[in-house]
Amino acid sequence: MPPKKKASAPALWRRLPWKLFAKLAAALAVVLAIYLVYLDSQLQKQFEKGIHWDVPAKVYARPLELFAGVALREKDLVEELKFLGYRATAKPERPGEYARREGELWIWQRGFQFPEGKEGANLMRLAFNEHGIASITGPQGEPVSLARLEPLLIGRFYPAHNEDRVLVKLKEVPQGLVDSLLAIEDRDFYEHHGISPKGIARAFYANVVAGGLAQGGSTLTQQLVKNYLLSSERTLSRKFTEVWMALLLETHYSKDEILQAYMNEIYLGQEGDRAIHGFGLAAQFYYDKPLEELNLPELALLAGIVQGPSVYDPRRKPERAVERRNMVLRALFDEGKLSEPELNDALSTPLSVVAKPSLSLSKIPAFLDLIRRQLKEDYPPEVLSSEGLRIFTTLDPRVQRYAELAVATKLKQLEQNRKLKAGELEGAAIITSTTGGEVMALVSGRQANMAGFNRAVDIRRPIGSLVKPAVYLAALEMPQRYNLMTYLDDSPFQIMSGGKVWAPNNYDKIPRGAVPLRSALAHSLNLATAKLGLDLGIPKVVDTLQRLGVSREIPPYPSLFLGVLELSPLEVARMYLTFASGGFTTPVQSIRAVTDAEGKALKRFPLEVEQRFEPGPVYLLNTALQDVVSQGTATSLHKRLPELHAAGKTGTTDDYRDAWFAGFTGDLLGVVWVGRDDNKPTGLTGASGALPIWTDMMAEIHPQPLSLLAPPDVSLVPLDAEGNKSQGVACRQGAGEVPFIVGHGPTVSCL
Amino acid sequence: MSALRIASALTALLSLSGCIVTPLEPLPDERGVIVSGQDSEAASSQTAPSGVEVSPIEGVQPPQPIVDEPAAPPPLANPAVAALVARAQEFAGQNQWDRAAAELERGVRIAPQDGQVWLLLAEARFQQGQYAPAVQLARRAQTLLPPGSALARRAQELIARASGQ
Numbered sequence: 073m074p075p076k077k078k079a080s081a082p083a084l085w086r087r088l089p090w091k092l093f094a095k096l097a098a099a100l101a102v103v104l105a106i107y108l109v110y111l112d113s114q115l116q117k118q119f120e121k122g123i124h125w126d127v128p129a130k131v132y133a134r135p136l137e138l139f140a141g142v143a144l145r146e147k148d149l150v151e152e153l154k155f156l157g158y159r160a161t162a163k164p165e166r167p168g169e170y171a172r173r174e175g176e177l178w179i180w181q182r183g184f185q186f187p188e189g190k191e192g193a194n195l196m197r198l199a200f201n202e203h204g205i206a207s208i209t210g211p212q213g214e215p216v217s218l219a220r221l222e223p224l225l226i227g228r229f230y231p232a233h234n235e236d237r238v239l240v241k242l243k244e245v246p247q248g249l250v251d252s253l254l255a256i257e258d259r260d261f262y263e264h265h266g267i268s269p270k271g272i273a274r275a276f277y278a279n280v281v282a283g284g285l286a287q288g289g290s291t292l293t294q295q296l297v298k299n300y301l302l303s304s305e306r307t308l309s310r311k312f313t314e315v316w317m318a319l320l321l322e323t324h325y326s327k328d329e330i331l332q333a334y335m336n337e338i339y340l341g342q343e344g345d346r347a348i349h350g351f352g353l354a355a356q357f358y359y360d361k362p363l364e365e366l367n368l369p370e371l372a373l374l375a376g377i378v379q380g381p382s383v384y385d386p387r388r389k390p391e392r393a394v395e396r397r398n399m400v401l402r403a404l405f406d407e408g409k410l411s412e413p414e415l416n417d418a419l420s421t422p423l424s425v426v427a428k429p430s431l432s433l434s435k436i437p438a439f440l441d442l443i444r445r446q447l448k449e450d451y452p453p454e455v456l457s458s459e460g461l462r463i464f465t466t467l468d469p470r471v472q473r474y475a476e477l478a479v480a481t482k483l484k485q486l487e488q489n490r491k492l493k494a495g496e497l498e499g500a501a502i503i504t505s506t507t508g509g510e511v512m513a514l515v516s517g518r519q520a521n522m523a524g525f526n527r528a529v530d531i532r533r534p535i536g537s538l539v540k541p542a543v544y545l546a547a548l549e550m551p552q553r554y555n556l557m558t559y560l561d562d563s564p565f566q567i568m569s570g571g572k573v574w575a576p577n578n579y580d581k582i583p584r585g586a587v588p589l590r591s592a593l594a595h596s597l598n599l600a601t602a603k604l605g606l607d608l609g610i611p612k613v614v615d616t617l618q619r620l621g622v623s624r625e626i627p628p629y630p631s632l633f634l635g636v637l638e639l640s641p642l643e644v645a646r647m648y649l650t651f652a653s654g655g656f657t658t659p660v661q662s663i664r665a666v667t668d669a670e671g672k673a674l675k676r677f678p679l680e681v682e683q684r685f686e687p688g689p690v691y692l693l694n695t696a697l698q699d700v701v702s703q704g705t706a707t708s709l710h711k712r713l714p715e716l717h718a719a720g721k722t723g724t725t726d727d728y729r730d731a732w733f734a735g736f737t738g739d740l741l742g743v744v745w746v747g748r749d750d751n752k753p754t755g756l757t758g759a760s761g762a763l764p765i766w767t768d769m770m771a772e773i774h775p776q777p778l779s780l781l782a783p784p785d786v787s788l789v790p791l792d793a794e795g796n797k798s799q800g801v802a803c804r805q806g807a808g809e810v811p812f813i814v815g816h817g818p819t820v821s822c823l
Numbered sequence: 824m825s826a827l828r829i830a831s832a833l834t835a836l837l838s839l840s841g842c843i844v845t846p847l848e849p850l851p852d853e854r855g856v857i858v859s860g861q862d863s864e865a866a867s868s869q870t871a872p873s874g875v876e877v878s879p880i881e882g883v884q885p886p887q888p889i890v891d892e893p894a895a896p897p898p899l900a901n902p903a904v905a906a907l908v909a910r911a912q913e914f915a916g917q918n919q920w921d922r923a924a925a926e927l928e929r930g931v932r933i934a935p936q937d938g939q940v941w942l943l944l945a946e947a948r949f950q951q952g953q954y955a956p957a958v959q960l961a962r963r964a965q966t967l968l969p970p971g972s973a974l975a976r977r978a979q980e981l982i983a984r985a986s987g988q
Contacts, residue, residue: 137933139903188925218903507935508928654966656959665925676921679928679944683962739935781936784970 111313112320125336125349127237127460127669128230129451131443132223133467134512134664135186138196139218143204143776146177148470153179155224155469157360167193168365175199182362184222185671187464187664191220224469227440229456230346238352239460239669240363242332248368249351250331252375255403258292262327266293266318293318295378296334340374341381348381358386360426368414369421372404373397386425394423437523438516439467442662445529450675451666460669466510466662468503471740471773475501475513476520478768483518483746486764490755497754499746499765500527500641503773504660506652506741508679509645511662525749528641533730533747536635536723537596537758538644539617541651541693543605543633544593546616548689551816556590556692557791562600569630576602576634579724590696590810594704596722598634605633619684621646621657635723641743644734648743651694651719652736654781655685687783688813694719694780695811697735705759706733709767716770717778722758729753731761738776742766786811789818904930904940911943920950938967942978949981954988957981 136152138144153170161169164180171178176197183193196216199206208216242250254261260268272289290298297317321330341348341357348357354374355363366374376396377384386393398419405415443465447456455461479499487494501515516526525531547554562584566575576598578584583599584592592600605613613633614626622643627636639647642660650657658681666675697719701710705722720735731746731754746761748754754761782788788809812818907930914923927944934940945960961978968975 137903137929139901139933141901141903142933188922188929215902217906505932507932510932653963656963664928673921673925676925678924678948678956679931680956680959681963682959687966781967783966 108316108320111316115317115320115324125237125239126458127239128228129456129459129461129463130225131227131229131440131463131465133226133465133469134510135184135223136221137218138198138205138208138221140205140207140215141203143774145204145774146198146200149177149198149205152221152224152470156182156222157356159361164195166365168361173197179221181219182222184220185667186220187667187671187673187676190671191222194219223464226436226465226467226469227443229440229444229453237336237350238356238363239336240332240350240352242328242335244364245332245335245351246364246366246371248371249335249363249366249375251404251407251409252368252372252400253292253335253378255407255409256375256400257295257378258290259407261292261331264291264293266320266322267291267315290314291318292334293321293330296330296337297321299337299339300333338378339381340377341385358425367421368410369397369401369418370424372400372418373423373425376400386423387427390423390425393425397423435521436467436472436514438520438526438528439465439472439511439514439662441516441523441526442511442514442529446663447666461674462667462669462671463663464665464667466505466512466664467514468512471503472513472515474772475503475515475742475769478765478772479515479520479744480518482765482768486746486756486761492754496748497746497756497761498527498749499744499762500531501742501744501765501769502528502641502645503740503742503769504645504649506649506736506739508681509649509653509658509660509741510664511660512740514662527745531640531745532638533640533745533751534636534725535639535644536725536730536732538647538721538723538732538734539632539635539637540593540596540601541697541721542616542620542647543601543608543613544589544696545620545651545685545689545693546608546612547589547604548692549616549685551689551813554589555812555816555818556588556696556810557818558589559586560589560592560597560600561585561603562587562592562597564599565603567606567630574630576631590699591704593696593721594699596700596705602630602633606630617647619657620650621684635725641745644732644743644745645741648734648736648741650684651690651697652741653681654687654694654783655683655690656681657684658682688785691780691783691786692811692813697721698778698780701735706735706763708759709735709763712767713771715777716775718770719778719780720766722763724757724759727753728755728757731756732758733762733766735766736778737770738778740770740773740775742769744769782811785814787814787817788812791818901934901937904934904937907933908940908943911947915947915950920947923947924951936967938964938978939974941967942974942981945978945981945985949985954985957985961985 136144136149138149150170158168158170158179161171163173164171164178167180167182169180176199178195178197180195181191181193184191194216195211196219197209197211199208208219210216258264258268258271259274260270264271268289268291271291274289276289294314297314325333336350336352338351339347339349340351340354343357348354351374352363354377355361355366355370358374359366359370373386373393373396376393376399377386379396383389384393384396401410401415401418404410405412410418443463444456447463451461479501483497483499484494486492487497498517499515500517501513502511503513504511514528516528517524547558548556562578564575564577564583566573568574578598579596584595584597587595587597587600589604591597592604610628610630610632614628617626617637622637622639624637624639624643626632629636646657646660649660658679661677661679663677665673665677667673698717700706700721701718703710706720709716709718709720716737718735718737720733723732723734724730729747729751732744734741734743736742744762744766746754746756746765756762788811791808791810907926911923911926911930914920914926924944924947927940927947930937930940931944941960941964945957945964948954948960949957958981961981965975965978965982968978
C-alpha cells in the first residue's frame with residue numbers, strides 16, 4: 073500500500089524528537105569546542121619554545137691544522153680524511169672530496185663553524201716532502217698559509233631516552249629530498265589544511281591496485297603530530313586526536329615550519345638502543361655524509377625509508393630498499409621533476425649505503441668520561457644531553473689510535489713472552505702535548521673501546537722511581553751545593569723511620585760507592601737517591617713535589633724518596649709536564665672551548681702556565697733525564713728511536729707490582745703504567761713492562777725530537793772522565809760536555 | 824684586508840696593549856700570506872694584502888720546520904703563525920680580545936718555541952684584565968726570547984706593569 077507508506081513517512085519525520093537532537097548537537101558542539109581548546113592548550117604547551125628537541129652535545133676531536141712545514145705525513149692526513157667521511161675521487165668537485173692528482177693531494181674541505189669563526193669550504197692543493205707538508209696552494213696556485221679541517225666528531229652525550237639528531241634547516245635541505253618526500257608521502261602538502269581527503273582517496277586506490285599497503289593517507293602534518301605528540305598506540309580515538317591536532321597545528325605554523333619540523337622529527341632507523349631521528353642524522357647514519365652532499369638516488373632512498381625504516385632497511389633488506397627508492401624516483405618522474413634519461417640513470421644507481429657508520433666507530437669512553445667530569449661543574453647532565461652544545465676537545469684521533477694499539481698489542485706480547493695467563497696484565501696510558509698539557513690520547517686499559525674502569529684517571533699506584541727526578545731537582549735548585557757532577561754516596565745505610573728500621577737497597581743489591589749525581593739518576597740508584605733525599609730533608613722534597621703540581625697528600629717519610637707516593641697516570645703526567653715545559657706547571661687540559669648549537673663560544677679553557685722553577689735547574693735535570701734514555705735504565709728506547717733524544721724515567725715498585733715509564737719528546741709527553749687490577753706482582757720492571765709500550769706508541773706517532781734550549785745562565789763545560797774541567801787534548805775522551813749553572817761549575821782542570 | 828688595515832690593526836693592538844711597549848717590529852715575514860677560508864670577507868679576498876709584495880710561488884718555499892732549529896727560531900718565521908697573528912690583530916682592533924687570544928693560542932700550539940707568540944698572547948691576556956696569567960705567559964716568552972732583545976725587554980716591561988695591577 074504505497075499511499076499509506078507515503079503518508080507515514082512525513083509523519084515519522086514529524087514525530088522525531090528534533091528538540092532533543094538540537095540539544096544534543098549543541099552539547100556536542102560545546103564538548104568539541106572544549107576538546108579543541110584542550111588540544112590547543114596541549115599543543116601550545118608542547119610547542120612553548122617553538123618546535124624544539126633535545127639535541128645531545130657533540131664532542132669533537134682537535135681539528136687538524138694544515139700549513140707548510142707541519143710534520144704531517146700524507147698517509148696520516150688521508151687517514152683523517154677517511155675518518156671525516158671524505159670521498160676519494162678523480163677530481164674533487166664539491167666539499168667532502170679529495171684526490172691524489174699531479175703529485176699533490178687535492179682536498180675540497182668542508183666549511184665549519186669554529187669557536188673563533190667560520191672556516192670556509194675551499195679547495196686546496198698540498199705537496200709533501202719527507203718531513204710532511206711542503207706547501208699548500210689554492211685553486212689558482214696562490215699560497216695558503218694556514219687551513220684547518222673540520223674536527224672529527226668523537227662522541228655525543230645522549231639523553232636518557234637515547235634519541236639523537238643532527239638538526240637541519242629547511243633552506244639547507246637539498247630540493248631533491250623535499251621533492252622526493254612530497255612525491256611519495258604527501259603530494260598536496262602545500263595545498264591542504266592538515267588533512268587531505270584527496271590523499272586518502274589516492275592512497276586507497278593505490279593500495280587496492282597494489283593489493284597491499286603501498287601508500288599511507290596521512291599528511292606530513294598528521295605524521296608529525298603522530299611522531300611528536302602522541303603515543304604509538306593505534307586506536308580510533310588516537311586517530312581522531314591526530315586529525316584535529318593536525319588541523320590545529322596548521323593554524324599555528326606555516327607550511328615551511330611544519331616541513332622543517334617533520335624533517336628533524338621523523339624516525340628513520342635504529343642502531344642498537346639509539347633511535348635515528350631526522351634526515352640530518354640519517355644521512356650520517358646511512359651514507360656517512362652530511363645531508364647536503366647526498367645525490368638524488370640517495371635522497372630518494374631516505375624519503376622512501378620514512379614509511380617503514382625496518383621494512384626498507386637498506387643494510388638488511390637492500391632489494392626492498394632499492395624497490396622502494398625506485399618507486400620514489402618514478403613518482404618524481406610522474407611529477408615532472410625528472411627527465412627520462414635522469415630517471416633511468418637514477419634507477420640504475422646502486423645503493424651507496426655504508427656498511428657501518430663511522431659515528432659509531434669512535435669509541436673512546438675513557439676520554440669522554442674525562443670530558444664529562446671536567447664539564448660537570450658548569451653543565452648539568454640534562455644540559456649536556458639537550459642543548460646541542462659543541463664541545464671542542466684536545467683529543468688527537470691518530471695519536472689515540474696508536475696509543476690504544478700499542479697498549480693492547482704489547483700487553484698480549486708480554487704475557488706470551490713471559491708465560492703469563494692471558495688477560496692478566498692491564499695497562500693505562502696518557503699522551504699530552506708538552507705545550508699547554510693538552511690530552512691527545514687516553515687509554516684506560518687493554519680494551520680501550522669498552523666503558524669501564526678508567527685506569528688512566530682513577531688508579532692510584534705507588535710511582536716508584538718516577539719520584540726521583542723531584543729529589544734531584546730539589547738538589548739542583550741549590551747550585552752552590554749540587555751540580556750534575558756532584559758525587560753522591562751510593563752505599564748501604566739504615567735509619568729509624570716511624571719506629572721501624574729503614575734500610576733501602578739498590579735494584580740489583582749492588583752499592584756503587586761514589587757516583588756523579590747524573591749517573592745516580594740515570595741508573596736509578598736507590599741508595600744514592602735516599603741519601604741525597606735525607607741530606608735535602610723531607611720538607612724540601614715534599615715542597616718540590618707540590619710545586620711540580622702534585623696536589624695529593626704526600627707521605628712525609630724517607631721512603632718517599634723511593635716512590636711510595638701513589639698517583640694516577642694523569643697525575644704523573646701533570647708532574648712531568650713541569651719538567652717538559654722548562655719549570656712551568658700547566659693543568660692537564662682536555663677541552664678547548666664549549667659553544668652553543670650555533671657556534672657561539674660559551675666557555676673557553678685557556679692555555680695556562682705558571683712558573684714554579686728557574687729554567688736553569690730544570691734544564692740540568694732534563695739533560696740528566698736524557699741520560700736515563702741514552703745510557704741509563706731506558707736505553708732500549710734510545711736504541712730504537714735514537715733521533716728522538718727523548719728524556720724520561722722508569723719506575724718499578726716493590727715486588728714488581730707496578731711498571732711505569734714517563735717521558736717526553738720535543739712536543740709530546742707520555743706516561744704508561746702496567747700492572748694488575750688485583751695489585752699482584754707481574755714480574756715486570758718499568759723498563760721491561762711500560763717502556764716498550766711507550767716506545768711502540770711513539771714509533772708510530774713520530775713526535776718531534778727533543779732539543780733542549782739552554783737558558784742563558786747555563787754553560788756547557790767539557791769534562792774529563794773524572795768530572796774535572798777538560799782543556800787539553802788528553803782530556804777529550806772524557807765525560808763530554810756537561811751543563812752547569814754559570815758560576816757553579818767545576819774548578820779543577822785535568823791539564 | 825689592506826696593508827693599511829693591517830697596520831692600523833697592529834697599531835690598535837699595540838696601543839691597546841698599553842704604553843708599556845715599544846711598537847712591535849714589522850713582521851719579518853711579509854710574503855702576503857693568507858689564511859684559508861676565514862669569515863666571508865676574508866675568504867672573498869684570498870689574495871695578499873695589497874701593497875705587500877706577493878712572492879711568486881717558487882718564492883714560497885716551505886719554511887724550515889721550526890722544530891728543526893728550536894734554539895733560535897727567527898720571530899714569526901712561520902707564515903701560518905704570521906697569519907694567525909694577523910687575524911689576532913684584526914680581532915684586537917675590534918676589541919675582541921678573547922677571540923684574539925684564541926687565535927694566538929693556536930699560534931702557540933703551532934710554534935711553541937716562538938717566544939714572540941707567547942708574548943703577544945700575554946699582551947692579549949693583559950688586555951682582558953687577566954694580569955696574573957699575563958705575567959706567567961710573559962715569563963714563558965722570556966725563556967724563549969733572546970736575552971737582551973727588544974722583545975725580551977718588552978716581556979719584562981709587561982711583567983712589571985701587570986705585576987703592579
